Amino acid sequence: MADALTVGQLAAAIEARSSGVLVVEVRGTPDRPIDRVAPLESAGPGALGFLSNPRYRRAALASDASAIVLAAADADAMAEGGAQATLLVCTNPYAAFAFAAQALAPETAPPPGVADGARVAPTARIDATARIDAGAIVESDAVIAAGAHIGAGAYVGHGVHIGERTRLHPGARVMADCRVGARCILHSGSVIGADGFGFAPFEGRWVKIPQTGRATIGDDVEIGANTTIDRGTMGDTVVEEGSKLDNQIQIGHNCRIGAHTVIAGCVGIAGSTTIGKGCQLGGAAMILGHLQIADGCVISSGTLVSRSINERGFYTGFFPFMKNRDWERNAAVLRQLDELRKRVRELETRLKERPEPPGAARDDS
Numbered sequence: 170m171a172d173a174l175t176v177g178q179l180a181a182a183i184e185a186r187s188s189g190v191l192v193v194e195v196r197g198t199p200d201r202p203i204d205r206v207a208p209l210e211s212a213g214p215g216a217l218g219f220l221s222n223p224r225y226r227r228a229a230l231a232s233d234a235s236a237i238v239l240a241a242a243d244a245d246a247m248a249e250g251g252a253q254a255t256l257l258v259c260t261n262p263y264a265a266f267a268f269a270a271q272a273l274a275p276e277t278a279p280p281p282g283v284a285d286g287a288r289v290a291p292t293a294r295i296d297a298t299a300r301i302d303a304g305a306i307v308e309s310d311a312v313i314a315a316g317a318h319i320g321a322g323a324y325v326g327h328g329v330h331i332g333e334r335t336r337l338h339p340g341a342r343v344m345a346d347c348r349v350g351a352r353c354i355l356h357s358g359s360v361i362g363a364d365g366f367g368f369a370p371f372e373g374r375w376v377k378i379p380q381t382g383r384a385t386i387g388d389d390v391e392i393g394a395n396t397t398i399d400r401g402t403m404g405d406t407v408v409e410e411g412s413k414l415d416n417q418i419q420i421g422h423n424c425r426i427g428a429h430t431v432i433a434g435c436v437g438i439a440g441s442t443t444i445g446k447g448c449q450l451g452g453a454a455m456i457l458g459h460l461q462i463a464d465g466c467v468i469s470s471g472t473l474v475s476r477s478i479n480e481r482g483f484y485t486g487f488f489p490f491m492k493n494r495d496w497e498r499n500a501a502v503l504r505q506l507d508e509l510r511k512r513v514r515e516l517e518t519r520l521k522e523r524p525e526p527p528g529a530a531r532d533d534s
Contacts, residue, residue: 173204173215174272176236176255182272183257183265191265196244197255201235206270209234217273218254219266226250238262238269279318287319302339314351326362332388347400350388350410358395361386365399365406365422365440378402380422387411393418393434402440409446427464 174182177199183191207216209225212234220229220239226246229237236255239247244258259265279300283289286303293311301307302321311329319325320339329343332351337343341355344362355361367378382401387410392398396418399406406420409428419437420426426438427446436450439458444450448462451470456462461477468474469485478484491499 173202175200175202176257179203179217179236179269179272180257183259183268186268186271187264191259191261191268193265194241194258195255196248196258197236199255201255203236204273206266206273207234209237217266217269219262220247221262221266229254238266278316293325305337308345320357338394344384344400347384347386349386350390352389353386354391356392356394356396356416359392360397361392362400363397365402367402367422367440382406382423384408387428390414396420399440415452421458433470 176195180193180195183193202215203217204215205217207213207218209218209220209228209232212218212232214233214235216234218229218232218234218237220226220237220243223243226243229239229247230250230252232254234254236257238257238259239262240260241258244256247256257265281298281300283295283301284303287301287305289295289301289307290309290311292309293307293313295301295307295313296315296317298315299313299317301313301319304322305319307313307319307325308327310327311325313319313325313331314333316334317331318336319331320337320341322340323337324342325331326343326345326347328346330348331337331343332349332353334351335349335353337355338357340357342360343349343355344360347362349355349361362384364380367380368375369378380400380402382403382405384398384400384406386408389411390408390413392414393416395416396414398408398420399422401423404423406422406424408426411429412426413431415432415434417435418432421438421440421442423441424438425443427444427448429446430444430448432450433452435453438444438456441458442456442460442462444462445464445466447465449467451468451472453470454468454472454474456474460474461479462474463478463481465481466478467483472484472486474484474486
């Protein structure tokens, strides 16, 4: 953590980091020192907490946090309840808390240079302000831009370009000819540009199709641990700027991930699928290949997307969990659905063809 900031300084930092979009009103003592963030339940003096759900107002009132970020409605309720914490009031408490956490834990640039034990090819171009840690490998014709940090044991392949202030955590891999933009974060075990899964069937065996495209990562992208992004078969696999990918995600060859899309852990996206801009994919969602997902779509966790989605919306496709005995009974019914549908249609047809009984009322209007 950084040196302590006063609540007033923290409010100013939130406004500056949000480029003035968030305006913070301080209610209480602005010169209280804050040196860390903490959950409401365990926060003590010097800690900053946040409240974004009214259900946790009671926990906020009982908290020993020195300051709490929250919305105006919650702040009014807190004041009525006799809150002792200084309140930082804004329209988006969650984002404000994120900016405050950044201010309290600023990034520290490593000392520039190539550490002993790093292996850098003679034709690689390393900016004087970049850092290459011990055990890292940088292959021929690679470019490492200003302020970039290649962690211990990371691998940068032939002809790779790593943008300004991008960080590869220990063990990250960027394979030959791929591109990573500025201010990206690649966590340990991530692999950018492995071969896509391309094989042609031929007389009972599979013939490998050379994967000659690249993987291209835009600016301000974060890629979680053990996430893999395959290179294109011919064209590029692309992750556009500002996207955030969790751990253990698989993105197949020739996919395109739209700008500012967020993808939770264990999602799988098959090849040649395009995910629109500003989408949200829940954990373990599965997206089949050669599909188009419209901008702004939200896909629930565990959903299987088997056809293109052309309209922005919130999509879910799974049964709610239940006791196994009930699930087995329902699964047995599901297996009969096609037969049941046929029987219902036959009954409907018979009812339509059935003659009216004598004396039945008629409508001759």
